[in-house]
Amino acid sequence: MAALGQYKHIFAVADGNVLDKSSFLRSMANGLAARGIPVLTINASEQGKVMDTVLEICTWLLENGADRDALVLAIGGGITTDMTGFAASIYKRGVSFAYVPTTLLAQVDAAIGGKTGVNFDKYKNILGIIRQPEFTYLNPHVLQSLPRRDFLSGAAEMLKTFIISDNGNYAKACDYISSDNNDIASLEELIEAAARVKAEVVSCDQFEKGRRRLLNLGHTFAHAIETLARRRAEEMTPSQAGSQAPEYDITHGEAVSMGIIMAARLAEAVSAENEDIIVEKGLAATLEADFRACKMPVDCPFTIEEMAPIMKKDKKAEDGIIHFVLPLSIGNVITLDLTATHVAELMK
Numbered sequence: 528m529a530a531l532g533q534y535k536h537i538f539a540v541a542d543g544n545v546l547d548k549s550s551f552l553r554s555m556a557n558g559l560a561a562r563g564i565p566v567l568t569i570n571a572s573e574q575g576k577v578m579d580t581v582l583e584i585c586t587w588l589l590e591n592g593a594d595r596d597a598l599v600l601a602i603g604g605g606i607t608t609d610m611t612g613f614a615a616s617i618y619k620r621g622v623s624f625a626y627v628p629t630t631l632l633a634q635v636d637a638a639i640g641g642k643t644g645v646n647f648d649k650y651k652n653i654l655g656i657i658r659q660p661e662f663t664y665l666n667p668h669v670l671q672s673l674p675r676r677d678f679l680s681g682a683a684e685m686l687k688t689f690i691i692s693d694n695g696n697y698a699k700a701c702d703y704i705s706s707d708n709n710d711i712a713s714l715e716e717l718i719e720a721a722a723r724v725k726a727e728v729v730s731c732d733q734f735e736k737g738r739r740r741l742l743n744l745g746h747t748f749a750h751a752i753e754t755l756a757r758r759r760a761e762e763m764t765p766s767q768a769g770s771q772a773p774e775y776d777i778t779h780g781e782a783v784s785m786g787i788i789m790a791a792r793l794a795e796a797v798s799a800e801n802e803d804i805i806v807e808k809g810l811a812a813t814l815e816a817d818f819r820a821c822k823m824p825v826d827c828p829f830t831i832e833e834m835a836p837i838m839k840k841d842k843k844a845e846d847g848i849i850h851f852v853l854p855l856s857i858g859n860v861i862t863l864d865l866t867a868t869h870v871a872e873l874m875k
């Protein structure tokens with residue numbers, strides 16, 4: 528990675544699960560060792576995505592003599608990049624950091640745009656800071672060892688990006704994902720296109736006052752789905768939990784997939800009562816068929832009545848108003864301010 532050449536003092540933080548996953552990642556680990564770059568391995572899990580782990584990274588940086596000129600390099604999925612970016616942002620009031628994302632989700636989403644953070648109390652990503660990495664190194668070869676389920680989670684964020692800004696990429700991405708294609712060059716093109724869309728949107732609205740909100744397509748529903756799934760899993764007795772009900776084992780990308788379909792249905796319901804909002808005929812059904820073909824989940828296991836009270840408390844709600852993102856057609860989405868109660872009525 529030539530980009531590292533200009534940094535004298537590099538400290539790497541890696542997901543302990545990834546460095547031995549493929550020959551590419553092994554040779555990267557060997558390259559770090561050959562240059563004498565210290566590596567801290569962490570256990571990347573949503574439960575471990577907390578301040579304690581961030582402080583562990585800061586302590587390690589301190590013990591290893593990291594100074595203001597340090598570059599902290601994160602190697603892993605979104606959990607690792609979010610926590611490492613946050614630790615680097617508060618260590619000595621902020622040192623430089625860079626990312627080598629190793630999941631599709633992190634390559635097209637988490638490692639671009641500068642959002643860092645951790646979970647706190649019952650809230651996801653509620654503590655954090657927006658600060659940009661020096662660079663994000665995207666290499667599709669690191670994804671070869673990624674389990675299919677994690678790949679599809681990232682694919683949901685990729686399709687979301689192309690529904691927001693298409694340029695012909697949505698259909699290409701659907702073809703690629705649904706055909707189980709392993710062609711690295713096609714994947715590289717799609718990752719680059721999705722990353723460019725995200726970078727372009729963020730560059731004109733880093734702090735999410737307007738255009739960046741579009742990237743939340745499907746996410747208000749997704750966050751409610753994730754919260755309910757977590758609650759249901761916690762409510763299960765130990766014997767039930769042993770055979771965890773599959774409908775409550777939901778990744779972020781899977782929740783986003785269901786959330787996008789719900790957003791399309793909401794767009795159609797809004798359009799039926801507001802003639803100024805015109806949705807392409809059959810859009811929700813088209814998206815649903817495409818997502819099913821990609822083997823991404825589309826059926827939400829919760830009712831809208833169960834989801835509404837959670838959406839009301841969404842961290843992005845302002846005075847009870849949520850900026851819902853509605854797809855009108857592939858490549859054309861808008862935001863519309865609605866209350867969760869109104870959404871629940873529209874989607875009954």
Ligand SMILES: NC(=O)c1ccc[n+]([C@@H]2O[C@H](COP(=O)([O-])OP(=O)(O)OC[C@H]3O[C@@H](n4cnc5c(N)ncnc54)[C@H](O)[C@@H]3O)[C@@H](O)[C@H]2O)c1
Pocket residue numbers: 542544545548571572573576603604605606607609629630631632633636637638639640641642643652669670671672673674677680779
């Ligand atoms: N900062 C942002 O803008 C942003 C955006 C979206 C999501 N996120 C955050 O990202 C996180 C989810 O990211 P994720 O899906 O990348 O999760 P993750 O980091 O947990 O990675 C998913 C799993 O894949 C494994 N893994 C990673 N790379 C691998 C590889 N190359 N081969 C084999 N296994 C590999 C990991 O060990 C883990 O088990 C969430 O915490 C979410 O809040 C942040």
